[in-house]
Amino acid sequence: MKLFAIALFVCCTLIASSASADTPDGASIVQRGNGHGVAPCMACHAADGGGQAAAGFPRLAGLPQAYLRKQLDDFANGSRTNATMQPVAGGLSEAERDAVAAYYSKLPIPPGAPASASSAASVQLAQTLATRGRWPKGVPACEQCHGPAGIGVGDHFPPLAGQPALYLGNQLHAWQQAARRNDPLQLMQSIASKLNDADIAAISAWYAAQPATLAKEQQP
Amino acid sequence: MKSPQWILLTAVLALTACHRTEPQAALPAPHAPATSASAPKVAARFEPPAESSMPNDDFGKQIELGRLIFSDTGRYAKAYVGNALTCENCHLDAGRLAHSAPMWGAYPMYPAYRAKNHRVNTFAERLQGCFQYSMNGKAPPLGDDVLVALEAYAYWMSKGEPIGVAPPGHGYAKLPKPTQAPDYARGEAVFKRDCALCHSDNGQGQQVAGRTVFPPLWGAQSFNWGAGMERLDNAAGFIKANMPLGRGNTLTDQDAWDVAYFMDAHERPQDPRFKNSVAETRKAYHDTPYSLYGVAVNGKVLGEGSGHL
Numbered sequence: 188m189k190l191f192a193i194a195l196f197v198c199c200t201l202i203a204s205s206a207s208a209d210t211p212d213g214a215s216i217v218q219r220g221n222g223h224g225v226a227p228c229m230a231c232h233a234a235d236g237g238g239q240a241a242a243g244f245p246r247l248a249g250l251p252q253a254y255l256r257k258q259l260d261d262f263a264n265g266s267r268t269n270a271t272m273q274p275v276a277g278g279l280s281e282a283e284r285d286a287v288a289a290y291y292s293k294l295p296i297p298p299g300a301p302a303s304a305s306s307a308a309s310v311q312l313a314q315t316l317a318t319r320g321r322w323p324k325g326v327p328a329c330e331q332c333h334g335p336a337g338i339g340v341g342d343h344f345p346p347l348a349g350q351p352a353l354y355l356g357n358q359l360h361a362w363q364q365a366a367r368r369n370d371p372l373q374l375m376q377s378i379a380s381k382l383n384d385a386d387i388a389a390i391s392a393w394y395a396a397q398p399a400t401l402a403k404e405q406q407p
Numbered sequence: 408m409k410s411p412q413w414i415l416l417t418a419v420l421a422l423t424a425c426h427r428t429e430p431q432a433a434l435p436a437p438h439a440p441a442t443s444a445s446a447p448k449v450a451a452r453f454e455p456p457a458e459s460s461m462p463n464d465d466f467g468k469q470i471e472l473g474r475l476i477f478s479d480t481g482r483y484a485k486a487y488v489g490n491a492l493t494c495e496n497c498h499l500d501a502g503r504l505a506h507s508a509p510m511w512g513a514y515p516m517y518p519a520y521r522a523k524n525h526r527v528n529t530f531a532e533r534l535q536g537c538f539q540y541s542m543n544g545k546a547p548p549l550g551d552d553v554l555v556a557l558e559a560y561a562y563w564m565s566k567g568e569p570i571g572v573a574p575p576g577h578g579y580a581k582l583p584k585p586t587q588a589p590d591y592a593r594g595e596a597v598f599k600r601d602c603a604l605c606h607s608d609n610g611q612g613q614q615v616a617g618r619t620v621f622p623p624l625w626g627a628q629s630f631n632w633g634a635g636m637e638r639l640d641n642a643a644g645f646i647k648a649n650m651p652l653g654r655g656n657t658l659t660d661q662d663a664w665d666v667a668y669f670m671d672a673h674e675r676p677q678d679p680r681f682k683n684s685v686a687e688t689r690k691a692y693h694d695t696p697y698s699l700y701g702v703a704v705n706g707k708v709l710g711e712g713s714g715h716l
Contacts, residue, residue: 319458322500327653332605334615341613343604344620371604377654401616 211283213290225278228287231271237297240395243353249399252292253342259284261369268366299349302396305389313393316386326381329390332374336401337394343371349399355391363387453574455503455511455564466559473560476553477501480542481619484553489544490676491612491619491628497541497636499649503564505576506648508635510561512577515568523633523692524680531558540633543676579644585664589639591704594669597662601651610673625673627716632678632709638697642667672704677713685710 211221217228217236228247232238236248247255261267262276263284279287305313315321317337320328329337332344339346347355361367362379370376379387458474461467476483478501480493495501502510517530528536531554535546547553568574599608605621606612611628612621623629635641647663649655658666678700681688685708689701700710 320500322504325653325655327499330620331652332620334620335618338615340615340620372601372651372654374651374653 211280211286213286213288216279216283216287217290221279221283223278225275225283228275228291232291233297235297236291236294237299238351238354240351240353243351243357245350245354246297246399247291248294249296250292250345251339251342252288254345255288255291256284257342258369259288267369296349296399299395299399302352303392305392305396309385309389310393312386313389316382316390317393321381324381326378329394336397338399338401346399347394348397350395352391352395355394356387359387359391452505452576453511453568455509456566461563469556469559470563472552472556473558473563474501476557477560484538484547487538487544487547487553488542490542490623490630491614492542492622492630493619494537496619496622497645502561504649506578506580507645508578509564509576511565511568512574514561514565515570516573516577530561534558536633539679541630541636543629543631543634579641580648582640582643582647582660582663585643585661587661589643589664589668591669591672593661594665594667594672597658597666598669601658601662602666605652610670624670625675627676629675631676632700632713633680633692637671637675637700638695639664639667639671639699640697642671668699671699672709674707674709674712674716676716677710 216225217232218234220227229236231242231244232247233244236246238244238246258267259276259279262269262272263279265273276284316326317329320326320331329347332340333347334340334344337347339348358367358375359379359382362370362375363382365376368376382390461470472483477494477498480495481488481491497508498504498510499507502508505512513533514530517533518527519533520527521533523536531549534554534557535549538544539546598606598610606624607621610624611626612619612623614620630636636645643660643663646667647656647658647660650658678688678692680692682691685701688710689698693700702709
């Protein structure tokens with residue numbers, strides 16, 4: 188009987204340790220895919236997680252883990268739609284989504300790509316929307332939720348600074364057309380519905396040109 | 408707490424429906440019909456001058472300083488601020504937004520007698536109160552640059568308005584009285600559903616890089632028991648018109664009253680006018696069903712815990 192107990196203990200220990208060995212490795216999925224048909228994330232989001240500005244693929248490096256996880260879940264369950272990302276997220280197990288989100292959240296923020304120049308009028312429009320909003324139309328400043336210089340706040344308000352202009356513009360248009368609907372409290376759908384195309388172009392280009400981290404002199 | 412207080416409230420409301428605005432408006436405000444869709448009317452609202460029209464001279468510099476104080480109070484009026492709030496947290500759009508206690512709604516109404524301190528107050532003295540109560544700090548002395556700049560800003564913003572007439576959109580939206588007495592548990596449910604995303608489950612808001620992005624709603628870093636926002640009518644009106652940010656007028660009136668009650672049923676720094684006891688201070692300054700100061704909620708008398716935040 189005692190022998191049986193020891194054998195049982197050993198078996199349990201082995202099972203437990205093999206289970207932990209099976210915990211998905213975020214780095215491996217990002218670099219090589221998950222071995223079950225999901226392509227490596229870095230194919231689109233770049234080896235350093237910085238994204239691809241020209242294609243509108245967003246930076247993932249340094250984004251909040253909970254935000255990344257929620258987006259993967261939302262792609263998987265269809266509440267956020269994207270022809271590329273839905274099969275990817277749907278092909279990842281829950282544990283794999285956890286691992287990928289954890290991996291990217293811990294990656295250092297890579298230096299941003301040089302941004303294209305905007306007209307002075309566009310810059311001024313964007314600065315106003317970013318820092319003051321358009322309250323007579325019920326539009327809060329972007330900073331009021333996404334933080335000073337758009338560096339992001341907490342788990343629900345992702346950074347805007349340094350994201351590709353094409354990505355930001357695509358998302359704002361998607362909110363506006365209700366093609367993207369996974370925003371908490373419909374905050375972004377409401378805001379985007381009050382913006383016009385010129386606003387979206389200006390604010391997307393402006394945030395793309397902002398540094399992803401606060402400069403020393405901007406910190407209190 | 409529930410019933411006695413709110414039976415009283417209903418009775419008092421019926422008798423003194425106009426008692427609560429401060430300063431007392433010269434004209435009685437027309438009351439909206441008591442429906443849940445009480446979105447404030449937008450007609451004939453005063454439009455403050457565009458910011459781009461600030462004069463480009465020495466006077467303009469003071470106006471601009473006033474605006475900066477509004478948006479980043481802890482930086483530009485540091486000596487007088489005792490919490491993590493800014494003016495703009497309660498006066499949205501740097502004090503320009505209707506139904507968010509805009510400066511153009513307040514400036515033309517002073518001097519005014521205020522029950523708050525039983526005296527006629529100048530506008531500068533009214534501003535001192537903001538620092539003592541809402542900012543839980545110290546009153547800047549009269550003539551201090553901070554007060555001069557804020558007054559210059561409010562004056563500039565009010566250009567062209569009649570004096571002594573409360574303009575539509577002044578103060579906070581006046582909600583019809585709630586159909587059900589505001590309730591902590593219902594308010595908590597509203598808070599979790601619609602507020603905690605930004606203000607956090609513990610009501611302490613969110614900071615990033617040392618800046619307050621979402622303000623703390625109670626506790627040591629929020630407004631004290633002397634602030635206007637501790638009154639349920641002010642809080643409910645502000646919340647209804649402005650929260651969640653960018654989605655004002657989407658909560659029902661009942662939700663706004665309930666969540667205002669929930670917020671104001673939390674402990675916060677002591678009223679600087681405190682004298683002898685919470686009960687005595689309530690009698691002197693909070694003798695209204697709209698204040699929970701000195702009222703027992705969930706077994707604790709609010710105001711008694713101010714020293715242990």
